[in-house]
Amino acid sequence: MNIGAVSKETGLPAKTIRYYEDIDLIKPLRDDNGYRQFRPRDVHMLNFLGRARALGFTIEHCRTLLALYEDETRASADVKRVARDHLKQIESKIEDLNAMRDTLGHLIDACAGDDRPDCPILRDLGGAS
Amino acid sequence: MNIGAVSKETGLPAKTIRYYEDIDLIKPLRDDNGYRQFRPRDVHMLNFLGRARALGFTIEHCRTLLALYEDETRASADVKRVARDHLKQIESKIEDLNAMRDTLGHLIDACAGDDRPDCPILRDLGGAS
DNA sequence: CTTGACCTTCCTGTCACTGGAAGCCTCATC
């Protein structure tokens, strides 16, 4: 399977797939003409990566998870630890964003949004007490 | 005021302040020795930037907001538009993260987290239907 | 006069790609 077909099947851009090879996440074979040759296993790994990335795992987390995936003697505790770490970061990000949303929402509500210069949003950013 | 003092007062790292000058957000004066000389107005603008960044506005949004802030003849509608744009992006990010959290949370709950290899998290990432 | 804290510029690295240029390879058509 060539990179174009794999890209279609996995939904990952060819650029991304090349990048994943670059950083040694996958190791497709090569044809005589230099084209990458993807085995079903490679495609499978790419799908795994796509799903893990969609869940927001970093590339390094993905590397760990992929290694665990391939390791038949893994302990599910190791997987769970990585996932929980990541979940914590997600939750912390959500909290940050919620705080931003609330503040910004209040400011927006308070702003007339007309052609006059007076604006609570700017007043707040400017440091009004 | 030198950069160190400004850094302390605004809470922004000196590196960040230099960066903001680099991209023309602020234009402090220079002493004869080449040191940056910050006027109260510069410090004020940096505080503005710090607060806007804390609300998650991009640098380009900050540039726009700062220009509006300085413009006495602005229309508050312009400010409100920028803020609402940003709010939408925040809300969309929150939704993405909530979806991730839910999925990941379910998977984590389903994972025994012991020393056995069987793991619903990996099963899902691997493409179990 | 030296020490240590502060300041300067410049270069590199981050993260996970994305865009683009320049140049092969392959297949179909004329």
Add this chain to the structure above:
DNA sequence: GATGAGGCTTCCAGTGACAGGAAGGTCAAG
């Protein structure tokens, strides 16, 4: 056999918003 389209290759540069660090100038205190 020439041509053209589309796919593949590598390599280089850019993204956002800085952070780290090297090499060197400046300043106040002891």
